[in-house]
Amino acid sequence: MMSLRYLPLWITAALLCLLFGIGGWQFDGFASLAVVSNLFSDNAFLLIVALGMTLVIISGGIDLSVGAVIALSGVATGLLISQYQWHPLTAFALIVPAAALFGALMGVLIHVYKLQPFIVTLAGMFLARGLATTLSEESIAIDHSFYDAIAEFGFALPGGGWVGASTMIFMVLLVLVIMLMHYSRFGACVYAIGGNSQSAQLMGVPVASTTIAIYALSSVLAALAGIVFTFYTFSGYALAGVGMELDAIAAVVIGGTLLTGGSGFVIGTVLGVLLMGVIQTYIIFDGSLSSWWTKIVIGLLLFGFIVLQKVLSRRTALTTVAGSTAHG
Amino acid sequence: MTTPSLVLELKQVCKHFPGVKALQNVDLRLFAGEVHALLGENGAGKSTLIKVMTGALAKSSGDIYFNGQQCHFASPAAAQRAGISTVYQEVNLLPNLSVAQNLFLGHEPRRFGLIQHKKMQQQAQQLLLRFKLNIDVTAPLAQYSVAVQQLIAIARGVAMSAKVLVLDEPTASLDSSEVQMLFDVMRQLREQGVAIVFITHFLEQVYQISDRITVLRNGSKVGEYLTADLPRSQLIEAMLGKELQQLTQQQAATAVAKQAEPLLVLQQISVKGSLSDISLTVAKGQAVGLAGLLGSGRTEVCRAVYGVDVLSGGEIQFGGKTLTLQQPADAIKAGIALCPEERKTEGIIGPLSIRENIMLALQARRGWWRYLPVKQQQQLAAFYIDKLQIATPDADKPIEQLSGGNQQKVILARWLAINPQLLILDEPTRGIDIGAHAEIVLLIKSLCQQGMSLLVTSSELEELVAFAGKVVVLRDRQKVTELSGDNMTAQHIMQAIAEG
Incomplete structure (x- = not known):
């Protein structure tokens, strides 16, 4: 039974290894630490945002605003540093709490008025994207010694690999989120709400504060992803991260988390993002394929995984019936 | 035994809903180390009282004393912290x-703020061993049967070192050996000084386990009794009041319409994987009972006649004509109606009002473009609320707020409104208690007298004997025998189920 629960996770891991193996066999230099470390640094922002999305989806919700929050925090970072001459760290110290407030407000709306997370975060998405565009329609270049230092920061791996600041930030956040979800009472409450929020309430779970914290955390992680994205592009742009919420959702589902909530693993999401990244790398190495093939493969994978989830949950239901008759 | 101490005391508690006084000046005394049965008919106010006591509902007036101190629980969580745990009828745990x-x-063992999964699993294992449950505690809850889940829910209540444990119909989904297991646990807890509130509609269980009984009727307390001092007939009288005579009267079996013409004839019908070669006849104005254990094919016969499952063999004749059923709509068109077993998921539409729930079938048959005027709807709803004595302030109350027995009556009204020739009732009295029981039995009889035919399944054999003209016994998805007349006794049915 436990193995059934882990099955989507194993499949994603196996696909990841398989594709990596094929790439390494086909192309020189594919199976190298350089490619692996690039997978992390190129996808650090998506990885960070997908961590938050995992939390939200396990609680049975969804957060469509994260792509727009990435753009807004990027633009705000650019403006504060380039136009108002703030130190980047001061700017971050303002942006991250503001994002927490933004997410908490969405959580309040969702909990207090019993609104669909889909529609509330859709409104949040328009709001954040609109605000970002109003602040600046143009891309704002960031030129600051701190950013140069960040770009230099890191250590080399043998074989041309490089672990930079973005990867390290992600690693730290990954450990924190795993602790939070799998080893804290808060995490247990998130799973409980995703299972059945009414039962959770009756069992004494603080549903209100947990829901609010979930959306606040998702927005904070999105804002951090936005900041990491500026490390990557040295600019803040209002059209950054368009559709990234959907990439994050896809990664979470491919990583084995149920969209209905209550079941999933943080590490699965990481595997999901990496799988998407490997597909992209493969297409770049091949050179003759259009980069849109990434989307096609991801689309097919998603179809495969949602069907798998349905089949698995049916199988679980069947064994439950068999188990109960065996008992009676 | 020393004099037991008073743990929880409710004094003159009232709870008003708009238009209904759900509780009126109710007193309840709970002593440490006793099992206190809380009894009453459907809608007597048991559930409301429990909810007020455990913080799920706010009381309108009155006082609650816990360990001698006046207190007020704002939420179930607050009551839990104080030591009052509730196990609800439907298991309220998390299957995932x-x-x-x-x-x-919410009470995980932690070190440095981190949950210690290993330690938690060990403690869980030990806790469940006290309940003689040796199961894999790392497996998801959904994997276990309802009975085991119920025990786990109780174990959870105990684990939170409850001083007061409220069990709301805990035995409804348990078989007799599981009930005994539960009773062993309850006795063990009683010895440890826990006060247990036990709600049930199985009176023999009340006499088996409880020390003290409080009876509610129509939102008021009828009395508090020591179980040993209260003969069963007096208990029933306290619960039912005047309705007692009706209940005893209906023991006389009715032999109606012996040579009446057949309405429904099943000729060796089979459904792939669930029924084989079942034949039976229902005459006009006759109630036919289907008896058998769970899984014997009772429900499957109902589903086949109603067109939910398509036949793989045999023939259904209805009113002299062969009937081909592809879907329930075909059956409804022919004049067949079904009240399903799973009231909550297949019968009621919770958030809709009583009136809307009653109108559903009638409106569906008229076609959606011929909308029934609201005034006419209200008249019909009022007619059935009056006729079936549905306890509600008005017809616009959402059906989910009614008690089980009253919900069942609303579903009955839904089908009566289209005046079917054949009404199939799958476990019509499950989960509802004696008063409503008696009313539904009486209703079935009066429907037969009006010429309606009924096909009724029930696991309560006494009840089948009371209204059925004939009982068909099923076992392992096959017909075992047919009993009627003097042969039709609970004893004979039981034998047929056991031996065939």
Whole structure:
């Protein structure tokens, strides 16, 4: 039974290894630490945002605003540093709490008025994207010694690999989120709400504060992803991260988390993002394929995984019936 | 035994809903180390009282004393912290979490703020051993039967070192050996000084386990009795009041319409994987009972006649004509109606009002473009609320707020409104208690007298004997025998189920 629960996770891991193996066999230099470390640094922002999305989806919700929050925090970072001459760290110290407030407000709306997370975060998405565009329609270049230092920061791996600041930030956040979800009472409450929020309430779970914290955390992680994205592009742009919420959702589902909530693993999401990244790398190495093939493969994978989830949950239901008759 | 101490005391508690006084000046005394049965008919106010006591509902007036101190619980969580745990009739745990997580949610053993999964699993294992349950605590709860889930829910209540444990119909989904297991646990807890509130509609269980009884009727307390001093007939009288005579009267079996013409004839019908070669006849104005254990094919016969499952062999004749059923709509068109077993998921539409629930079938038959005027709807709803004595302030109350027995009456009204020739009732009295029981039995009889035919399944044999003209016994998805007249006794049915 436990193995059934882990099955989507194993499949994603196996696909990841398989594709990596094929790439390494086909192309020189594919199976190298350089490619692996690039997978992390190129996808650090998506990885960070997908961590938050995992939390939200396990609680049975969804957060469509994260792509727009990435753009807004990027633009705000650019403006504060380039136009108002703030130190980047001061700017971050303002942006991250503001994002927490933004997410908490969405959580309040969702909990207090019993609104669909889909529609509330859709409104949040328009709001954040609109605000970002109003602040600046143009891309704002960031030129600051701190950013140069960040770009230099890191250590080399043998074989041309490089672990930079973005990867390290992600690693730290990954450990924190795993602790939070799998080893804290808060995490247990998130799973409980995703299972059945009414039962959770009756069992004494603080549903209100947990829901609010979930959306606040998702927005904070999105804002951090936005900041990491500026490390990557040295600019803040209002059209950054368009559709990234959907990439994050896809990664979470491919990583084995149920969209209905209550079941999933943080590490699965990481595997999901990496799988998407490997597909992209493969297409770049091949050179003759259009980069849109990434989307096609991801689309097919998603179809495969949602069907798998349905089949698995049916199988679980069947064994439950068999188990109960065996008992009676 | 020393004099037991008073743990929880409710004094003159009232709870008003708009238009209804659900509780009026109710007193309840709970002593440490006793099992206190809370009894009453449907809608007597048991559930409301429990909810007020455990913080799920706010009281309108009155006082609650816990360990001698006046207190007020704002939420179930607050009551839990004080030591009052509730196990509800429907298991309210989380199927997606493991057994251990369900047991300790919110109380996980931690070190440096981190949950110690290993320690939690060990503690869970030990806790469940006290209940003679040796199961894998890391497996998700959904994997276990309802009975085991119920025990886990109780274990959770105990784990939170409850001083007061409220069990709301805990035995409804348990078989007799599981009930005994539960009773052993309850006795063990009683010895440890826990006060247990036990709600049930099985009177023999009340006499088996409880020390003290409080009876409610129509939102008021009828009395508090020591179980040993209260003969069963007096208990029933306290619960039912005047309705007692009706209940005893209906023991006389009715032999109606012996040579009446057949309405429904099943000729060796089979459904792939669930029924084989079942034949039976229902005459006009006759009630036919279907008896058998769970899984014997009772429900499957109902589904086949109603067109939910398509036949793989045999023939259904209805009113002299062969009937081909592809879907329930075909059956409804022919004049067949079904009240399903799973009232909550297949019968009622919770958020809709009583009136809307009653109108559903009638409106569906008229076609959606011929909308029934609201005034006419209200008249019809009022007619059935009056005729079936549905306890509600008005027809616009959402059906989910009614008690089980009253919900059942609303569903009956839904089908009566289209005046079917054949009404199929699958376990019409499940989960509802004696008063409503008697009313539904009487209703079935009066429907037969009006010429309606009924096909009724029930696991309560006494009840089948009371209204049925004939009982068909099923076992292993096949017909075993047919009993009627003097042969039709609970004893004979039981034998047929057991031996065939």
